[in-house]
Amino acid sequence: MAMALEDGRSRILIIDDEQVVLESCIEILLDQPYDVATASSGARGLEFMEEFRPDLVFVDLKMPGLSGLEVLEAINRDDPTVVTVVITGYATVDSAIEAMKLGAYDFIPKPFTPDQFRVITARSLEKRKLVLETIALRREKEMLRENFAAIVSHELKSPLSAVQQNLFVLAHQLSPVTTEDQRVQLERMKSRIGDLLDLVDRWLRSVSVDLDGIRERFETLPLSVPITKAVESVQPQAVRKDVEIVVQERAGSVYGHEGVLTEALTNIIGNAVKYSYEGGTVTITTKQLDDRVRVDVTDTGVGISEDDRVHIFDDFYRGDVGMSRQSGAGLGLAISRRIIEAHNGSVSVESELGRGTTFTILLPTEAPEPPVSRLPERSEI
Template sequence: MKIVRESLPDVVFVDLKMPGVSGFEVIEKINLLDPTIVTIVITGYATVNSAVEAMKKGAYDFLPKPFTPEELRLITQRGLEKRRLVQETIALRREKEMLREHFAAIVSHELKSPLGAIQQNLFGLEAELSSKLTESQKTLFERMKCRIADLLKLIHTWLRVILVDIKKIKESFAPVTVTTLISKAVESIQPHATRKEVEILISYEEPLGLVDGDEGTLVAALVNIVSNAVKYSRLGGKVLIKAKQEENSILISVTDTGVGISEEDLPYIFGDFYAGKPGPAAERGSGLGLAITRRIVEAHNGSISVESEVGRGSAFAIRLPALKSSVHNQPSLGAETYSDSH
């Protein structure tokens, strides 16, 4: 372990049976120190069980004694290759993060500012010419203004996604009640639902604990999911929001009876700018809602998943870690909410 700590090698060969400390322990410690270091177990006690056990603890491979120099060379080469790939992946991920941040700066400076200036000039020009403009010229001005406003709106949403700053969100974490999140989200979507004659139903399974999080962004995440459910519902459809506690996590599900998502689209809907097959023109979005939502949920150490069937509807599930023993600390809260809703 001393050598490993001092030299941070690429590959480590470990015996399983050693005096004082077991190979398993060494593998675990190396993994904690630097998970990219490749550990290969060399042992005379090469039973399948200990091999499996070593792999579970994070060993890369297993070399039973006796082995030929060629076998040792081969496994070393593969180990080195594996480490190179892992390091490359890490570097790429870091690069992607940096690109994302740079991209935000580029978008805001190089696109947003000049576009804003064009918009202002257009307003000015239109005001100056207003008395001289023919009807068709006025229509042209309107069209330009609309297009520019749309572009600015898109850039704003764009920036919002890129700038969902996980560290900042985490700074403002506080205990939040799940029922508050849901009612705030529903409140903002209700008008849209009413227009589409979509009924939003809510059901809580008590007792329901608290989550540690940022209320504003969590509501925004829910708004995205529920507004999708309404948006991709047919006239007169139903949207069911359920919340319940499962051991240490809180599960919020949003189920709709809408158009559903095709199998080809399903793996990509949480990506940036992914909007599925063209739906009704009025309901097209920028394809960012779910990307933002995923980022918010992950910033809360939660996860989001989806199940869907074309023509039958979709079910989105958000799982957030419950605040420790929040259920036990707040028995009256749960009971009150329960009696309120009855």
């Protein structure tokens, strides 16, 4: 991704088949602190993108060969952070609107005055700066999150594990002399420390599921395998609450990792049981679509309010469930989403308060195709 703005000089590429337009643009920007390059056809312009890495590209809409819209599409596909502005004739305002739908930031009609061109250039570069800043902030936030997880793992996990071990030894050594009350107290301490260690582990998982590691072990497997395993592990909770789990269909296959898919499904089916009323029903349906498989987990439980719905996939977020407090850390869905997204899948939710909720998971069936190069054939240039 081009980061020219970071070193001060912005790079501008102008693609137009009219030499006079190119020359006048260069002249207008001559006294400005920009590096300007030009290309006289769409294909040449695209070829030049990688080498020049512009911040801003002006594209003439009407050119022989590759059209402006095709150029725009290719740029946007390759690096959507590059700001694009289309140059249009008066008669082509409609296509300018079309271009903006395809991701162009603005358009400038021909003929334009030097001032108009300078203003639109400055504004577009400002936009580019904002886009890059937003990306940098997002990256920083992600790094903070991951660093924080690393710190927690060292600073919290190791001493906690040490305390746990010492406690086990101590409880064992003292066992001949402890009273029943003391034994219960020691057991309670062990169990609370165990809970804390579990929590730290789950949180670490929510921030740093080893995505690349698991991707290497992806294979095509029937979706029924992780579903059956997830249902088995949730069944005891369901029995306790008299909730019936119905698996309606088990069709479809998925390209992924059985272990972590089971984990994600266990979280989501587990929630469906946990947030169900006594005697409720949880229905799991799978459907093979063209290149994806769809899983719906529907419950007849408490539902999720609109305010909560936007946050439930965040770390540690727990909604107001309008039933007696359920145990949990608010991490299950955060982990599940990361797992599903690591499979290039998606998870969404629909819900009605007091009536129930459906989580819908879409997962690819096949391994992704290797990316196709967007560069035009030599003969096109």
